[in-house]
Amino acid sequence: MPAPLLEVEHLRVEFPGRRGRLVALDDVSFSIEPGEVLGVVGESGAGKSLTGASIIGLLDPPGRIAGGEIRFEGARIDNLPYEQMRRLRGRRIGAIFQDPLTSLDPLYTVGQQLVETIQTHLGLNAAEARRRAVRLLQETGIPAAEARLDQYPHQFSGGMRQRVVIALALAGEPRLIVADEPTTALDVSIQAQIIALLKRLCREHGAAVMLVTHDMGVIAETCDRVAVMYAGRIVEIGPVAAVIHAPAHPYTAGLMGSIPAMDEDRPRLLQIDGAMPRLNAIPPGCAFHPRCQRAFEPCTHARPELMTAGATRAACWLHAPALQAAA
Amino acid sequence: MTHPLVEVEGLAKTFDVSPPWLNRVAERKPRQFVHAVDDVAFTIGRGRTLALVGESGCGKSTVARLLVGLYAPTRGRVVFDGVDASGSARPAAIRRRMQMIFQDPYASLNPRWKVKDIVAEPLREHGFAAGEGGASQRRIAERVGELLVSVGLTDADADKFPHQFSGGQRQRISIARALATQPEFLVCDEPTSALDVSVQAQVLNIMKDLQVRHGLTYLFISHNLAVVRHVSDEVGVMYLGRIVELADKALLFSRPRHPYTRMLLDAIPDIHMSGRSRTPVQGEVPNPLNPPSGCSFNPRCPHANERCRIERPKLLAIDGVRVACHAVEERRV
Numbered sequence: 001m002p003a004p005l006l007e008v009e010h011l012r013v014e015f016p017g018r019r020g021r022l023v024a025l026d027d028v029s030f031s032i033e034p035g036e037v038l039g040v041v042g043e044s045g046a047g048k049s050l051t052g053a054s055i056i057g058l059l060d061p062p063g064r065i066a067g068g069e070i071r072f073e074g075a076r077i078d079n080l081p082y083e084q085m086r087r088l089r090g091r092r093i094g095a096i097f098q099d100p101l102t103s104l105d106p107l108y109t110v111g112q113q114l115v116e117t118i119q120t121h122l123g124l125n126a127a128e129a130r131r132r133a134v135r136l137l138q139e140t141g142i143p144a145a146e147a148r149l150d151q152y153p154h155q156f157s158g159g160m161r162q163r164v165v166i167a168l169a170l171a172g173e174p175r176l177i178v179a180d181e182p183t184t185a186l187d188v189s190i191q192a193q194i195i196a197l198l199k200r201l202c203r204e205h206g207a208a209v210m211l212v213t214h215d216m217g218v219i220a221e222t223c224d225r226v227a228v229m230y231a232g233r234i235v236e237i238g239p240v241a242a243v244i245h246a247p248a249h250p251y252t253a254g255l256m257g258s259i260p261a262m263d264e265d266r267p268r269l270l271q272i273d274g275a276m277p278r279l280n281a282i283p284p285g286c287a288f289h290p291r292c293q294r295a296f297e298p299c300t301h302a303r304p305e306l307m308t309a310g311a312t313r314a315a316c317w318l319h320a321p322a323l324q325a326a327a
Numbered sequence: 328m329t330h331p332l333v334e335v336e337g338l339a340k341t342f343d344v345s346p347p348w349l350n351r352v353a354e355r356k357p358r359q360f361v362h363a364v365d366d367v368a369f370t371i372g373r374g375r376t377l378a379l380v381g382e383s384g385c386g387k388s389t390v391a392r393l394l395v396g397l398y399a400p401t402r403g404r405v406v407f408d409g410v411d412a413s414g415s416a417r418p419a420a421i422r423r424r425m426q427m428i429f430q431d432p433y434a435s436l437n438p439r440w441k442v443k444d445i446v447a448e449p450l451r452e453h454g455f456a457a458g459e460g461g462a463s464q465r466r467i468a469e470r471v472g473e474l475l476v477s478v479g480l481t482d483a484d485a486d487k488f489p490h491q492f493s494g495g496q497r498q499r500i501s502i503a504r505a506l507a508t509q510p511e512f513l514v515c516d517e518p519t520s521a522l523d524v525s526v527q528a529q530v531l532n533i534m535k536d537l538q539v540r541h542g543l544t545y546l547f548i549s550h551n552l553a554v555v556r557h558v559s560d561e562v563g564v565m566y567l568g569r570i571v572e573l574a575d576k577a578l579l580f581s582r583p584r585h586p587y588t589r590m591l592l593d594a595i596p597d598i599h600m601s602g603r604s605r606t607p608v609q610g611e612v613p614n615p616l617n618p619p620s621g622c623s624f625n626p627r628c629p630h631a632n633e634r635c636r637i638e639r640p641k642l643l644a645i646d647g648v649r650v651a652c653h654a655v656e657e658r659r660v
Contacts, residue, residue: 043523043524043525043526044494044523157611159611160611187382187383187550187612188382188550188552188591188594188595189382189590189591189594189611190611191594191596192593192594192596193609195596214523214524215596216524217595217596218596220596221596254525255524255525257528258524258525258527258528259524259528259553260528260531260551260553260554260556260557261553262552262553262556262580262592262595266557267535268532268535269528269531269532269557270528271525271528271529271532272525272528273529275493275495275496275526
């Protein structure tokens with residue numbers, strides 16, 4: 001079996017503060033196979049964007065990786081010096097962010113930004129790089145790509161800008177793309193276009209994707225596997241269909257039930273009472289137990305690790321063979 | 328027969344976005360206008376919910392602001408309970424009976440005010456506790472406590488500041504403030520768009536409970552069709568300032584007529600992966616400064632013909648729904 005493209009093991013991210021350290025990510029482990037699309041879903045503050053930022057080495061200080069390893073193509077990348085990481089990022093690992101306006105420089109034309117990226121990472125001369133830039137823009141479905149290359153980001157609409165950002169991410173022919181909420185700022189009709197485009201291009205270019213989003217619909221459409229995060233940890237990970245149709249963790253089940261469905265009528269939505277705990281007040285045991293209707297004795301003091309639960313893996317004592325009788 | 332609570336007739340709002348006078352003279356630039364809302368008409372019955380959906384820039388928030396009087400209409404009128412309530416000239420008695428909930432709970436609450444002052448402001452403004460002195464202060468404090476409890480917060484939260492609350496809790500404070508004057512009609516402009524799904528579910532449930540308990544009438548603005556399907560009785564779909572389809576919820580979702588409505592429904596990522604084939608619609612919303620002639624959807628519409636490019640379709644009653652589309656009218660789709 002070939003090695004996974006990306007392996008994250010026991011990742012821990014901390015923010016030192018005046019009143020002690022805040023642990024934003026705690027013992028996060030997962031892997032991404034070549035060409036695979038892994039979705040990472042969760043609510044604001046669950047740590048999904050931090051996971052992406054750790055992988056591309058863009059964790060904002062004072063946040064720092066305090067433990068664990070990130071391996072890319074078998075080699076550790078979490079402790080690389082800045083200059084080496086800079087060469088890897090953009091070349092082997094691409095990134096797409098939520099807001100396409102802030103990820104483009106308003107003072108340079110789209111062409112200058114694309115050509116610069118291509119020249120930096122692929123070492124082509126200016127004419128070749130420009131030809132390649134035109135081809136990339138054409139691939140992302142931008143009409144009149146040759147002429148658009150000399151325009152500035154403000155002359156593009158939101159959807160067109162996100163296409164440019166995707167072209168930029170693909171410029172170095174990366175093996176992995178970390179896409180952080182790539183469609184959240186877009187209208188639904190444009191969102192559908194961008195998702196279809198991202199899926200098609202990554203398949204054509206053979207790039208794996210880590211797709212960070214809060215939208216279960218986008219996950220269902222796009223991903224092979226999905227990791228659900230809660231309070232800095234992965235609570236469930238598995239194939240998309242299994243996680244959506246037979247969620248093993250009560251949080252995943254609650255999350256699925258709280259989404260208004262298009263194909264059924266319910267007078268009330270299922271709701272999870274309360275809110276996700278703050279990082280400085282994560283309860284002992286399972287972080288979800290105060291909100292969990294199925295919580296029982298071990299949940300209040302012992303923290304569950306990911307364990308096999310049907311077709312997925314869930315961090316929940318309900319699935320511990322030795323404890324199932326007690327539940 | 329009693330009249331509906333809210334009637335909107337031929338409502339239009341035009342914004343002047345012309346360059347400054349000197350530029351117009353020196354650079355010979357013309358005046359420019361955006362027709363943010365054009366010829367919008369609907370009615371909302373007591374205790375019912377009308378949802379307006381559409382993409383950014385379609386004018387749905389402008390309609391909300393026109394209804395509560397934050398903008399004065401360029402043309403047309405808003406009739407509330409039989410009384411003309413267009414613009415800022417509306418009587419105070421009418422203003423008390425309609426309130427608004429805004430999208431961003433971080434921007435719509437004054438960060439320097441305590442929750443009790445935020446929720447009490449409409450009470451003071453509308454003279455709920457007339458007179459000075461301890462008795463009226465106590466009445467207000469009592470009422471604020473009741474309101475906070477009714478949205479799932481506690482009495483003790485009255486002495487906190489907005490920053491001490493999460494987004495969902497802040498939106499509850501907004502709802503409590505809107506309910507302070509016991510309004511009959513609430514205009515909700517994307518009330519859950521800034522919230523996480525589990526929190527969104529909590530807020531939507533509260534809004535439904537309050538509607539049943541107080542017989543509230545809602546105008547619910549959203550871009551999220553799944554949310555709209557959950558909360559509304561009737562749905563109006565807007566595109567570039569006009570309503571293109573207005574129908575009962577069940578009809579609109581089971582049998583969408585307008586090509587734009589179909590496109591919107593098709594664009595929703597399908598969480599249950601029922602294998603529905605999706606065709607992402609090509610193109611984007613045109614620039615509202617320079618809308619296409621005829622039907623404004625014609626450049627993106629697969630059924631557009633010569634007539635669609637020349638003549639603007641009217642909102643006609645067809646098969647129990649109201650739809651503005653030549654192709655539907657001519658039975659081409």
